[in-house]
Amino acid sequence: MASDQGNNQSVERAMAVLKVFLDGQPELRVSDVVRMTGLGTSTTSRLLATLESLEFVERDGISGLYRLGTAPITLGGVAVNHNPVHREARQLAQELAARLGLGANVAVRHGASLFYLLNFEGHLAPRSTVLTGQRKPLHATGLGKCLLLSLTAGERRELIPEDALHGFTPATLTTHAELDKELEVSERRGYATEVEELAHGRSCVAAPIRDRTGRIVAAISISGPLSTVALDRREDELARAAIEAADSVSVGLGYVGPRGGTTSLIPERSRV
Structure with missing residues (x-):
């Protein structure tokens, strides 16, 4: 002993x-x-x-x-290569970043944080460092909002007490009442957005990824500089791209849609 x-x-x-x-x-x-x-x-x-x-x-x-x-790099590479979400999303995210010229990121939830499984940067959104392996707050990111959709309001409050909803910029949601409203909108339209809530000059659109049981297990986002993402003009376009990408990864994980029907890939704002 x-x-x-x-x-x-x-x-x-x-x-x-x-x-x-x-x-x-x-x-x-x-x-x-x-x-x-x-x-x-x-x-x-x-x-x-x-x-x-x-x-x-x-x-x-x-x-x-x-x-x-180099040993931590080897371990990290082996870990992500054995992760089913990473395997399904890697090529798709790489192609998405190349096609749009923006960042394409995939994350899962680890406790009260999101954990980046992978990221690719297009030519319009270059970075000098990789996001893979980094952790970010759930409440201040589009990816995190998608991951929080897997929890009830009570579970969210237990996971992240209100005094832990830190404000990173004036735009950050710092109360559960605000977050609840935002998540209701995100759930209804099938995607989440984030505009300068974690860092100035950055924004994104994100959509949830589901496994074969229908449970949200990850999320994918399209991100970049505020002026390049231009959500005031491109929200529908980028939301559609994020939802379709999330749907493709979900299908690869065995998801076949909710019982009794299929989920529309058309963002709510685009429906007529």
């Missing part, structure tokens, strides 16, 4: 060391890791040496600074 506890503690400490590299600093000194983890210097040095031998971190030969190694 004592041995098991010691092994568990060693694993937890190693994970704590790896997690410090998620905070935005790509390279760290041993003293930085000590300060951020609260571990002792000798323990930290020993853990970094072990992680380096396993290629989870690597050390610059000149500066002596540590950064993440």
Whole structure:
């Protein structure tokens, strides 16, 4: 029992060391890791040496600074390649980004956050970094709103207390009353939008992805700079594209539509 506890503690400490590299600093000194983890210097040095031998971190030969190694990339690649949503959505999202020139993103819900499974950027929406693996708030994104449609109002309040509905810009929805109204509209028309709710100058259109049981398991979005997405002119066009893409992925996951009928791919705003 004592041995098991010691092994568990060693694993937890190693994970704590790896997690410090998620905070935005790509390279760290041993003293930085000590300060951020609260571990002792000798323990930290020993853990970094072990992680380096396993290629989870690597050390610059000149500066002596540590950064993440190649092993996490290998693990991440294996994980996404075995994810059924990623397998069904990857090629479709890539083609969508190329055709529209905008970003195409797919995410799932992990607890109270969304988790990006993949993203591609078109020539009109370039990024210098990838979104895959990042986590974002559910209430401030189009993808997150789609994922919240899988929960009841009570479940949403339990998952995200109102004081956790942080405002990132003046446009962010910061009360459940506001969020409920927004989600009612999103559910009725089959897609969600986000305009500068998480970051200034960005907007998106997103649609939910369902599995064979009809449960919402992921969402796909089309995103980019506010002026390029231009929802005031292109909402119907982009909503249709997002819904059709989500439908294709859903069919690949075994979804055949609600019992007694099929779901229209035409956004509500376009119906006459």
